[in-house]
Amino acid sequence: MLRHTVTFPRFGNGDVYIELRYRDSKYSYRFHSSVLSRASPWFADTLQQAVDECDWVLAAKIKNYTKLATRYELMLDHKTGLEVLSRAVS
Numbered sequence: 001m002l003r004h005t006v007t008f009p010r011f012g013n014g015d016v017y018i019e020l021r022y023r024d025s026k027y028s029y030r031f032h033s034s035v036l037s038r039a040s041p042w043f044a045d046t047l048q049q050a051v052d053e054c055d056w057v058l059a060a061k062i063k064n065y066t067k068l069a070t071r072y073e074l075m076l077d078h079k080t081g082l083e084v085l086s087r088a089v090s
Contacts, residue, residue, distance in 0.1 A: 015069040016047070018085070022073075033069060046072075051089050059089070 014030030021027035036043035047070055053059040063069065074083040 013067070015067065017066070017068045017071045019071070019073045019088075030068075046087050049087060051087060053089050 008029065011030050011032060014032050016031045016033045016036060017028065018031065019028045033043075033047050037047055038044075071088045072085050073088045075086040075088075076082075077084045
């Protein structure tokens with residue numbers, strides 16, 4: 001019998017980090033890029049996009065330390081005035 005849970009699944013070994021509220025672990029999640037890519041054309045596309053890192057050395061150190069390949073966060077879309085999930089740089 002399946003039990004209903006009130007928490008969203010979190011994967012400690014996920015390689016994608018999604019932050020919905022700045023520095024609030026309650027609204028931060030780790031997922032597997034392979035699952036996101038199969039489930040969503042938007043994630044499949046954005047996970048393949050190159051990002052323009054300001055400091056490639058620092059970005060490589062962060063990636064090595066955290067084991068994260070990609071990070072997303074909510075950012076303000078100035079056209080719509082809405083917060084949208086966007087690929088982030090280190």
